[in-house]
Amino acid sequence: MLDLVRPKIEIRGVSKTYASEHGPVLALRGTDLTVNEGEFVSIVGPSGCGKSTLLYVVGGFLAADGEVAVDGAPIKGPGTDRGVVFQEYALFPWLTVHDNIAFGLERQGLVASEREKIVSRLVGVIGLAGFEKRYPRELSGGMKQRVAIARTLARDPAILLLDEPFGALDAQTREIMQDELLRIWLETRKTVLMVTHDVTEAVYLSNRICVMSARPGQIIEEFTVSLDRGRPREELVVSEQFNSIRNRVWLSVRRQALVAGERNDES
Amino acid sequence: MTKADEFMSSARRGLVRVAPLILFGLIWHIICAVGLVNKDFLPAPGAVAAALADLFKGGEITKNLTITLFRAAVGLVLGAACGIWIGVMMARSRHFREYVTPIVGGTYSLPKSALIPLFALWFGIGNVTAIAAVFLACLLPMIVNTYHGVVTTPKVLVWSAEALGTGERELWPRIFIRNALPDIFTGLRIALGFSFVLAISAEMIASTNGIGKLIFMYGENGNYDYMFAGIACMVIVAFLADRVLVILTKRLLVWHESAVTEPETRRR
Amino acid sequence: MNSAEVRTDAFAWRSAVSILLFIALWEIAARIHVAPAILLPPFSIVAAQLWHSTLDGTLAADLSISLARAFCGLALATGGGVVLGLLMARNRTIEWLVDPLVALGFPSPKIAFIPIFILWFGIESLSKVLLVTFACVFPVIIGTYSAARAVSRQFIWSALSLGSNRFSLFLHVILPACYPRIFTTFRIVVPVGLITTFTAEMVAGGGGMGATLIYSQRFFESPTVFAYIVVMLAVGLVVDAVMRRFQNRFLRWAEG
Numbered sequence: 001m002l003d004l005v006r007p008k009i010e011i012r013g014v015s016k017t018y019a020s021e022h023g024p025v026l027a028l029r030g031t032d033l034t035v036n037e038g039e040f041v042s043i044v045g046p047s048g049c050g051k052s053t054l055l056y057v058v059g060g061f062l063a064a065d066g067e068v069a070v071d072g073a074p075i076k077g078p079g080t081d082r083g084v085v086f087q088e089y090a091l092f093p094w095l096t097v098h099d100n101i102a103f104g105l106e107r108q109g110l111v112a113s114e115r116e117k118i119v120s121r122l123v124g125v126i127g128l129a130g131f132e133k134r135y136p137r138e139l140s141g142g143m144k145q146r147v148a149i150a151r152t153l154a155r156d157p158a159i160l161l162l163d164e165p166f167g168a169l170d171a172q173t174r175e176i177m178q179d180e181l182l183r184i185w186l187e188t189r190k191t192v193l194m195v196t197h198d199v200t201e202a203v204y205l206s207n208r209i210c211v212m213s214a215r216p217g218q219i220i221e222e223f224t225v226s227l228d229r230g231r232p233r234e235e236l237v238v239s240e241q242f243n244s245i246r247n248r249v250w251l252s253v254r255r256q257a258l259v260a261g262e263r264n265d266e267s
Numbered sequence: 268m269t270k271a272d273e274f275m276s277s278a279r280r281g282l283v284r285v286a287p288l289i290l291f292g293l294i295w296h297i298i299c300a301v302g303l304v305n306k307d308f309l310p311a312p313g314a315v316a317a318a319l320a321d322l323f324k325g326g327e328i329t330k331n332l333t334i335t336l337f338r339a340a341v342g343l344v345l346g347a348a349c350g351i352w353i354g355v356m357m358a359r360s361r362h363f364r365e366y367v368t369p370i371v372g373g374t375y376s377l378p379k380s381a382l383i384p385l386f387a388l389w390f391g392i393g394n395v396t397a398i399a400a401v402f403l404a405c406l407l408p409m410i411v412n413t414y415h416g417v418v419t420t421p422k423v424l425v426w427s428a429e430a431l432g433t434g435e436r437e438l439w440p441r442i443f444i445r446n447a448l449p450d451i452f453t454g455l456r457i458a459l460g461f462s463f464v465l466a467i468s469a470e471m472i473a474s475t476n477g478i479g480k481l482i483f484m485y486g487e488n489g490n491y492d493y494m495f496a497g498i499a500c501m502v503i504v505a506f507l508a509d510r511v512l513v514i515l516t517k518r519l520l521v522w523h524e525s526a527v528t529e530p531e532t533r534r535r
Numbered sequence: 536m537n538s539a540e541v542r543t544d545a546f547a548w549r550s551a552v553s554i555l556l557f558i559a560l561w562e563i564a565a566r567i568h569v570a571p572a573i574l575l576p577p578f579s580i581v582a583a584q585l586w587h588s589t590l591d592g593t594l595a596a597d598l599s600i601s602l603a604r605a606f607c608g609l610a611l612a613t614g615g616g617v618v619l620g621l622l623m624a625r626n627r628t629i630e631w632l633v634d635p636l637v638a639l640g641f642p643s644p645k646i647a648f649i650p651i652f653i654l655w656f657g658i659e660s661l662s663k664v665l666l667v668t669f670a671c672v673f674p675v676i677i678g679t680y681s682a683a684r685a686v687s688r689q690f691i692w693s694a695l696s697l698g699s700n701r702f703s704l705f706l707h708v709i710l711p712a713c714y715p716r717i718f719t720t721f722r723i724v725v726p727v728g729l730i731t732t733f734t735a736e737m738v739a740g741g742g743g744m745g746a747t748l749i750y751s752q753r754f755f756e757s758p759t760v761f762a763y764i765v766v767m768l769a770v771g772l773v774v775d776a777v778m779r780r781f782q783n784r785f786l787r788w789a790e791g
Contacts, residue, residue: 056692059692059696060695060696061688061692061695077695078692078695078696079696080696080697080698082696083696083697084692084693084696086689086692086693088687088689090687090689090690090692090693092690092708092711092712093788093789094711094712094714094788094789095711095788103694103697103707104697104698107694107697107698107699107700107703108698135787135788136788137788137789151693151697152696152697154697155697155698157696283631284631284634284635284638285635286631287631287632287633287634287635287636288635288636288639290632291636307654308654308655365549366549366553368546369546369549369550369553369554370553372550373550373554373768373772375726375771375775376726376768376770376771376772376774376775377764377767377768377771378726378729378730378733378734378767378771379730380730380733380734380737381730381733381745381748381763381764381767381768382764383737384737384748384749384751384752384760385752385760385761385764387752388573388574388752388755388757388760389574459642460642460644463643463644464644464645464646466644467644467646467647468646468734468737468738471646471649471734471738472734472737472738472749473752478647479646479647482647482650483649483650483738485650486650486653486654491654494650494651494654495651497647498647498648498650498651501643501644501647502639502643502647505642505643505644506638506639506642506643508642509641509642
């Protein structure tokens, strides 16, 4: 695909060291990655390989060596162009569903009527009409994650950063939420960078999968996924095509996991 | 990092932490030297230090401090022992718990120092009054914390122990009480603070000796540098006692991730 | 009526029975002179004294003085403590300056400072209020500081990528996240404020419940001694119940 438009996200030579009680730890070493506009890219890899760290660096939450550029300009910290959804939802427990979703809009300075319009639309999109006055404490895991997604979408960021968004959910809810996310992405066509440890999920949702090596992390393999996402899950997941990709990705991750395991034994 | 390096860096850190105190001490000294405040209201740090040295030499401080510490310690030990026992009993027996809880809940709201005049009425001026007050004050945090510690023993711990052949009788010391130890030590730290407060309160209100009384008397007689000296001494003693308990707890509970909640969490 | 309500009703019943039993034993023991009347006046006499003091206004006067002192001190301690705790969490220099003071102040028996406060502020209300502030501020500082430091970084990161500036972060994320901890600390500190007030009044006089209590003891007026202790107990219970109500009403959102 000829791409004369510059990539949405460019990550070049990013390295990150952090301090731990056993001395400095190199989490990422010279990682490179580009994400084009409208792509759904997943990063998979063994536990502790640094994939979440990379996501946090892109989000501007962690400082690192190297370059991260969005639309060609280096990032200077967190920004409203990069929305983030965490595994633990990070919903503000003292705010209702409504106020959580409206949080970004209030920061933006929109008037109440404007905010209402956006919030009610999003509540509809995530299918939680009627729950606006509930507190996060009263919601199930899947509902919380929907609210978290709605809250992020409220400011209409061009980029969505998802850190194992469905990791805390049970298997059935996870599948439902994956379909939800897919639906929202197909509608909005945002650029998505997702970290997950679930290879099947990565294949199901993304059009590109990057495999990260064991720590210190680097992208060592990439897979392009072109599946017809119009097909229902039941058909897609059992198909030859799906499983061939899934198996290749899984093997790649498995190899890295074994390397990581050996390193742990040695140390 | 070698041992010497570790020592140097923790010494340096200790110095940094103490530095503001030296700064405040200097400011105190300057305020007094410049005469910003009436000498009577705020004796200079030098005068207080001299008074403190004098008290040590003359033995007044050691004598009275021992009396105060004795009262606090006896009350603390008795209160802790009874408190732990009651807490364990409350956790073991539903009947016991049902009868004792209203009493415990009720006395929680009673300021224990209010009982000092009552005890003075009953036991007169002296050791018994002070020890009784300390005892009652230490009881409650020990009961509450012990009970909480035992009752929050994870079920899976108990089941694992049973599956590994631990008998009913052994479960208590081995599992429940061990699990409750961090909470017990937290309660002990609170009770330690209470023991000092109640001992001194009792001495100021109804006693003829003890460091509380000493401080009060110097105040009444206008010997303010001695008064300040006595207070400073008490602050240091209480601080050291607390530190010792914290270090002891860390040593004994080395297996627990957060043995005693440090007031100043220094994580970044 | 759900099971929780049934349980609290049963608990209330049992408490009432315990209290009545206690009063009955007290009355009987006093009447049969287990101890001289000076040391153990019968409950009925104490109740009569309580009634008497209420009627002639002394109880009301003493109580209002003491409570006013306690709550002024608590208000100052909470306001100042929260501000200091937040500042310490935010600013390294302030943390460095205040930390040793808190480390020394927290374990020390603040009661020992009564003579200093009397020296500087007299024996009337000001010294009591400030002593209460001094006694209560340290736990508030510590509680606020550790709550502020413990705010999950995911809250902060989410707020930042939703467009919060530093000030809004503090006001709309860190402070609300600290409310439960601040309130819990406040609940713990209120009895401390009451105790400090009563004790300071017992030691230094100057009106209030504690002063009357100690005078009664010195003149062997034991019914008043008992009556005032009962009132102090009741005050403690009422205040605690009020705070529990408040917590249920406004802090429902806090998990656990």
